[in-house]
Amino acid sequence: MQIVAQILFVIALVAGIGFFAMNIRRVIRNVKLGKEVDRSDNSGQRFAKMAKVAIGQSKMVKRPIAGFLHIIVYVGFIIINIEVLEIIIDGIFGTHRIFSFMGGFYDILIASFEILALLVFVGVVIFWIRRNVNHIRRFLSRELKGWPKNDANYILYFEMVLMILFLTMNAADYQLQMNGADHYASEAGIMGSFPVSQYLLPLLDGLSNASLIIIERTAWWLHILGILFFLNYLYYSKHLHILLAFPNVYLSKLTVQGKMDNLESVRKEVELMMDPNADPFAAPAEGEDEGEPEKFGASDIFDLNQVQLLNAYTCTECGRCTSECPANQTGKKLSPRKIMMDTRDRVEEVGEIINKNGKFEDDGKKLLDDYILREELWACTTCNACVEACPIGIDPLSIILDMRRYLVMEESAAPNELAIAMTNIENNGAPWPYNQMDRLNWAKEK
Incomplete structure (x- = not known):
């Protein structure tokens, strides 16, 4: 019977990791639909920023209550899942608490896992x-409305259940050890310390x-299967940021x-134009191919760069950007969070077409107008508040600017x-409809 359980466990493990790898490949493929952008500079500075912002959660604590709770849940959930390594080894080889040979240190680990599990449950x-x-x-x-709200709640329910399963598993295991049950009891005594589950x-x-x-x-099976399910659910959820926050922060802008x-x-x-020695009518140098003129700005996800598409997948939908947006606060339609959600939805739609046909075939839709409205784009004041507010370095403003550029430079639709x-700037050197020669007339007035 034990060997059957081990075989089933290996099948579940391979299937779970296999589906996860497939989903990650889809994310990578979809991100690569964007234009390449070089962010290979200043690797030391980028790693330092990633350590501070993504690992250290430095921007989360700017809102202390939510930030503190997030750190507890995030750190607790990650550390608790270190025990997954032990569960995997036990599941494959049919052992019981394989790391218990560490003695007192193992007791400290299990005790800390349980305390963190309780804190995670309370935080959630x-x-x-x-x-x-x-x-x-x-x-x-x-x-x-709809799926985004439900998705957030599903994750919260899921984390509650996983913590309950973890503590229930430990409580039953603890009782079996005290009862001297075969496979659970050890001559060395109780394996692990259970400061929380003992109350169960x-x-x-x-x-x-x-x-x-x-x-x-x-509880053991549901816990590990739940983790494998959660791992694959990430692709469909805003919680993909658990994995993507690190590369996203690393690749974020370092400029002021x-x-x-x-x-x-x-x-x-x-x-x-500024070079007095340049000949604007000169033919291209020999061997230089001008190629097709580059499209100005962005009207669809193919015109955005890969970091912008990674931003869309990394968005946590926390809404800090929108809550800081002055346009949104004054009743405008613009929501930086919606910009990122719409971009991800469009990327996913294109990805599904590729999955179905093997390549992208024009579906008559674009990011502009079909997802993001022009009214939203022109409501932006370019104040950069959304970028500053984002705890993981997402830049909605860059997408807004690229789409504005398309409207102005490709469609003349400002x-x-x-x-x-803009006409006044071109003709008068200033945005006001006054001749440059009349600009100082105000100084002559008495």
């Missing part, structure tokens, strides 16, 4: 209350060893806040007020 309950009872404004936005023992009082084994094995990227093609044209201002 508070998160659920904040999201569903307190009615915090950033959790009530229109883009969180009264619930198990009077049960036979056979019943305890059923409870322990059921608010610095905007110039289009290379435009920069070359300006340099050509709002009337902006079009007038």
Whole structure:
């Protein structure tokens, strides 16, 4: 019977990891639909930023309550799952608490896992209350209706159940060790320390060893299968940031806040105009192929760069960006969170077409208009508050700017007020409709 359990465990493990690897390959493929961008510079500075922001959670604690709870849940959940390594080894080889040879250190590990499990459970309950009872404004936005709201709650329920299963498994195991049950008891004494699950023992009082084994094995199997399920659910959930936050922060911009990227093609044209020795009508150098003119800005996900698409997959949908956005606060339609969610939805839609047909075939849709409205784009004040607020270095502003560039430079579709201002800048050197010669007339007034 034991060998059957081991075989089933290996099958479940291989299947779970296999599906996870397949989903990660899809993410990588979809991110590569964007344009390549070089972020290989300053690796030391990038690693330092990743350690501070992604691992150290430095930007999370700017909102102390949510930040502190997130650190508890994140760190606790990760550390507790270190025990998964022991579970995997026990599952493959049919052993019981294989790491118990570490003696006192093992007791400390198990005790810390249990304390963290309790803290994670409490933290998740508070998160659920904040999201569903307190009615915090950033959790009530229109883009969180339906699946996004349900997804967040599913994850909270899932984490609660995993923590309960973990503690139940330990409680039954502890009781079986004290009962001297075969496979569980050890001549060295009790393996592990159980400061939390020991309080569940009264619930198990009077049960036979056979019943305890059923409870322990059921909790053990559900716990490991739940983790494998959770691992594969990440692809469909906002919690993909658990994995992607690290590369996302590493690849984020290192330039000063608010610095905007110039289009290379435009920069070359300006340099050509400013160079008194340049001949704008000169033919291309021999062997130099001008190729097809580059598209200005972005109207679909293919026009965005790979870091921007990675941003979309990494978005936690926490809404800090939207809550800091002055346009959103004054009733405009713009929500930086929605910009990222819409981008991810479009990437996923394109990915599904590729899955179905083997390649992308035009579906008549674009990110612009079909997902993100022009009204949203022009509501942005480019204040950079959304970028500053994001705890994992996501840059919604860069997507907004690229889509604005497309509207202005490809479609000449700027709002009337902006079009007038740009015309005045072109003709008068200033956004106001006054001749340059009249600019100082105000100084002559008495």
